Amino acid sequence: MPKGVTCSVANCNFWKEGNNCGADEIKIEIDQHAGANLNEEFAGDELGLYHQDEAKQSAATCCQTFKPKE
Structure with missing residues (x-):
């Protein structure tokens, strides 16, 4: 479990x-x-799979770990 990570998304x-x-x-x-x-994996990074981005504020980000409870 990620240490010290809290979340308020109860679902x-x-x-x-x-x-x-x-x-x-x-x-x-x-x-x-x-x-x-x-x-998905593709050959090389010509498709931008190994990209790096910057967010100017936390509101511009999203957690892709989220998975709704069934």
């Missing part, structure tokens, strides 16, 4: 009592790439 599959995150790792992306499928 996330990884949400634990006390607002603790129970995910093994956290994946964060800027909103601009929120819908990108980064799980």
Whole structure:
């Protein structure tokens, strides 16, 4: 579990009592790439898969670790 990571999204599959995150790792992306499928592998980085981005404020980011509880 990520140490010291708290979350207030109670309907996330990884949400634990006390607002603790129970995910093994956290994946964060800027909103601009929120819908990108980064799980597929392609040869090289000509498609921008190994990109680096900057967010000017936290509101421009999203947590891709979120998974709704069933």
